[in-house]
Amino acid sequence: MHQLRLFFIALQFFTRLPIPGWVGFKPEWLQGCAGYFPLVGALLGLISGALLLGALQLFPPSVAVGLAMVLGLWLTGGFHEDGLADSFDGLGGGHTRERVLAIMKDSRIGSYGALALIMVLGLKAACLVALAEIDPVLAAAALAWGQCASRAAPVWLMHTLPYAGDAEHAKAKPLATQISPPGLALALGWVLLASLGWALAMPDDVPLITGALLALAAMTLYLQSKLERRLGGYTGDTLGASQQLGELAALLALLALTRWF
16 A cells, blocks of 8 residues: 555656545655656656547647647646756856756756757657657557656666755755665666567567667766766756656657668
């Protein structure tokens, strides 16, 4: 029962979706729920993917993908996208660790953040449109899987890096600590389960899934190195950025590999 509670805590933290009243809340549960981040992503991806398939019956791929992405943004309140913008503003405009962290705390969006949002969201949309033109089911599967797998990137960073900001004043203080090995294993387990499910349902897509996993891993490791060098750890904003960039890397790899497989 407690594990189910932790899943609902993760769902409440990252989405607008309602949860049962019996779940309750304790701040220390936030750290324990990290292993369920990919499962939350899978649920969001399945909802958006279902809308994508339905919208493709009425609209061209560009409009259908746009609607699916709007739904995804509404479901999460742009939670990860906000982190992406703040991270690029900080890392792009700050020359010292202290200045980077100060910029990230500023609620205003700067040119680096705006450009990052435009380019990342635009590239993700372009990838999904191209995939939908090849095979609508492939596009829906890529959307659902990408939402799941990319949410393992923040968990990896929370496991491998210390918190770089002021932990005492963090918005989600319990998340400002390193995730335990069991939490990381649970998160990676959901990604493995989602990958196996896709592979069993669509065996011809195994090379695409493998390539997407490698691209996601490469992006995550690059961000780990970058954050360790620039900040000495992660912040909440950089976790959101890792999800967005990891998802984009996976989609780009999937699309590129469709030319060969």
